[in-house]
Amino acid sequence: KTKSKKTIPPQSHEDTKKDFGLSSSFKSLCDLVPWCHYFPTALLLLALPAVSGCTPDKSETTTRGRLEVLIAESIAPPMVEQVEQFVNIYSKNGAQLSYSLMSSDDAIKHLISDTARFIVTTRPLTAAERERVPVIQDYNLNGILVAYDGIAVIVHHKNPMEEISTSEMTKVLSGEITRWEQLSRAKGMKGTIDLLYQDSSDVSSFVAGRLLHGKPVRKDVRRTRSSLETLRSLVERPLSLGLVGTSWIDSARVPAKSLKVAETRQTADTTFRVAPEAFGKYYSTHPAHIYRSYYPLKRAIYIYSYGPVGSIASGFGTFVANKDGQRLFLARNVVPATQPIRLKAPQ
Incomplete structure (x- = not known):
């Protein structure tokens, strides 16, 4: 449609x-x-x-x-x-x-x-x-x-967190992790993670293949209809976390923080396998990191x-x-x- x-x-x-x-x-x-x-x-x-x-x-x-x-x-x-x-x-x-x-x-x-x-x-x-x-x-x-x-992992601009791993993202998406304090680099952030999820989209298709690997997304997600809605919803909800294409962050003109992401596990997805020297390290969505295949969520x-x-x-x-x-x-x-x-x- x-x-x-x-x-x-x-x-x-x-x-x-x-x-x-x-x-x-x-x-x-x-x-x-x-x-x-x-x-x-x-x-x-x-x-x-x-x-x-x-x-x-x-x-x-x-x-x-x-x-x-x-x-x-x-x-x-x-x-x-x-x-x-x-x-x-x-x-x-x-x-x-x-x-x-x-x-x-x-x-x-x-x-x-x-x-x-x-x-x-x-x-x-x-x-x-x-x-x-x-x-x-x-x-x-x-x-x-x-x-x-790339696909950016975004949080409220006042969220103290700066980094998250791909394995933690999988657990957040599947519901194994539901609270901010369960994350290894929460930096004092507490509360239930309010997950924003755009159904039937390129983002959800990417997440299904790259992060969920056949697991269903958690049932209590807050569903959005567009990247812009995801970003605007994020601003209104301090405990939220979402995913959008990297070009939307500046274009939407809303305050949002993009987390650095690290690949911390071997993956069967070899489309854009993270460079060996980048494994276990956290990288932003900066174009140089995407170009070098350091940022894990490249497309x-x-x-x-x-x-x-x-x-x-x-x-x-x-x-x-x-x-x-x-x-x-x-x-x-x-x-x-x-x-x-x-x-x-x-x-």
Whole structure:
């Protein structure tokens, strides 16, 4: 079920900025991201196929036409900004983009049912899902990993805690740990943990595979419908703990503290296995830690398109993967994935 849908008119994008806290001005790349020392200006352009909600119009080009982008809600802030900036640049050419927010699973269902041509997800398509994509002459399915972010463990801004381990998070989620003083680094925090949990979302899917490992989530969770609701609920409840995509923390503009997380057990999940030198150590969601696979709750962001080459979807896909789109990811502390990055040595 679609959670939100918005069409961006050619000239005005104020509603989008208000909803997601987006900025219309950008500093230089190095000013925005001190940890990024090297960011090549040259980037291989991607010839992604067309992805409009219907068959591309004959007059459509890479910068002219209509396109609906289905975005996984937990990665919405930087991807909405990608849509906004593309329209800002190419509206004079006739670019008209809209977006809808939903879970990755729902976006993939739309792609498979031939009701979407461009989706943004936080998981790759399975082999079975690829086989179910309809066969249409001159249409091709293309996907690319465009960035990395993480799932942040968040608490009330006055909570004295600073760190938590993955094994403790599993116990909190499953109900084995229900009180703050049961945690090894509670720092005097006491009371029942008020767990905020977003059902049927990319966050809950990530938690199920990465932390719960088949265990059910505890029954007394306080269920939320979006990342923004999770963050706003957190502010009102001093004993609460929640999980959101890292890009939402700054975008929501609410006071919240993100805990440092340590991997303290061997896991069967090898998708983004924590670097050996980081095992047992606590790391923040800083982009450098995500890039190095030091932060344990790392995940990937994918774009998928289905259609012929040469439409506006091809142009938008190129924009996201090119230096302009990758710079927008960096500005949101999301790690770009289409090019090498060199980190600065500590000063």
